[in-house]
Amino acid sequence: xxxxxxxxxxxxxxxxxxxxxxxxxxxxxxxxxxxxxxxxxxxxxxxxxxxxxxxxxxxxxxxxxxxxxxxxxxxxxxxxxxxxxxxxxxxxxxxxxxxxxxxxxxxxxxxxxxxxxxxxxxxxxxxxxxxxxxxxxxxxxxxxxxxxxxxxxxxxxxxxxxxxxxxxxxxxxxxxxxxxxxxxxxxxxxxxxxxxxxxxxxxxxxxxxxxxxxxxxxxxxxxxxxxxxxxxxxxxxxxxxxxxxxxxxxxxxxxxxxxxxxxxxxxxxxxx
Numbered sequence: 001x002x003x004x005x006x007x008x009x010x011x012x013x014x015x016x017x018x019x020x021x022x023x024x025x026x027x028x029x030x031x032x033x034x035x036x037x038x039x040x041x042x043x044x045x046x047x048x049x050x051x052x053x054x055x056x057x058x059x060x061x062x063x064x065x066x067x068x069x070x071x072x073x074x075x076x077x078x079x080x081x082x083x084x085x086x087x088x089x090x091x092x093x094x095x096x097x098x099x100x101x102x103x104x105x106x107x108x109x110x111x112x113x114x115x116x117x118x119x120x121x122x123x124x125x126x127x128x129x130x131x132x133x134x135x136x137x138x139x140x141x142x143x144x145x146x147x148x149x150x151x152x153x154x155x156x157x158x159x160x161x162x163x164x165x166x167x168x169x170x171x172x173x174x175x176x177x178x179x180x181x182x183x184x185x186x187x188x189x190x191x192x193x194x195x196x197x198x199x200x201x202x203x204x205x206x207x208x209x210x211x212x213x214x215x216x217x218x219x220x221x222x223x224x225x226x227x228x229x230x231x232x233x234x235x236x237x238x239x240x241x242x243x244x245x246x247x248x249x250x251x252x253x254x255x256x257x258x259x260x261x262x263x264x265x266x267x268x269x270x271x272x
Contacts, residue, residue, distance in 0.1 A: 031052070031053060035053065037062075056136070069253055072154075077127050098134035100138055103150050104129075109121075109194075110190070110192070118192060120161055129151075141232075145232055162250065169194070171242045171243055172203070173197040175195060177193050178190065179191050204226040204240065
């Protein structure tokens with residue numbers, strides 16, 4: 001038995017020699033160094049909202065950006081990446097799982113009857129990417145896939161919605177469906193939406209964490225998933241040759257991630 005006696009005005013040596021814990025360095029200073037390096041390398045701010053960036057999150061994001069061509073760096077108008085708690089709006093995906101990241105601003109597609117034209121109206125706010133708490137629990141592979149997917153959205157937006165271009169719609173087999181208001185007048189404007197072709201199987205592949213039908217939602221998700229697929233999936237060039245060629249020529253400036261080629265997708269599968 002060990003008996004420790006304390007008397008008024010006197011502390012046992014056991015307590016008097018005990019040292020307070022001291023952190024090896026200023027953690028916030030380390031975070032700021034990583035933030036500044038990310039801004040210097042890629043041109044984007046890493047901003048704290050109701051959550052703060054952690055060093056491991058910044059390292060993961062930096063690793064994901066290190067493989068992107070310079071066409072994805074310093075995109076005009078993109079403020080940066082905001083670290084916040086969670087997505088504040090309900091989405092179809094949010095019903096199934098926590099959303100790890102999202103790109104803003106939102107937009108709406110309007111058909112102008114008087115001008116007989118289809119228009120895209122973007123919310124009056126600066127482009128940004130929000131990173132949520134669930135991002136930090138993803139595997140390194142999924143973190144990179146998510147970052148590349150969101151940058152696909154940003155690239156699409158900054159470049160005037162390439163996903164709405166006739167070339168992309170022809171490749172992805174989306175078509176326009178008009179949705180007039182039931183109480184609208186003859187000359188009233190109305191919204192339109194893009195719907196997938198139920199007879200087409202080969203929409204852009206998705207990561208294991210997404211619903212299999214994710215790319216069928218709209219041309220924008222199909223485009224963003226194609227950006228991620230171009231980087232992550234060796235078979236993309238064989239299973240989706242038209243999407244692959246579009247990405248190579250119009251998005252990645254000729255940069256490729258997997259060497260070698262064969263006559264067909266079937267030949268590649270059989271050879272492996």
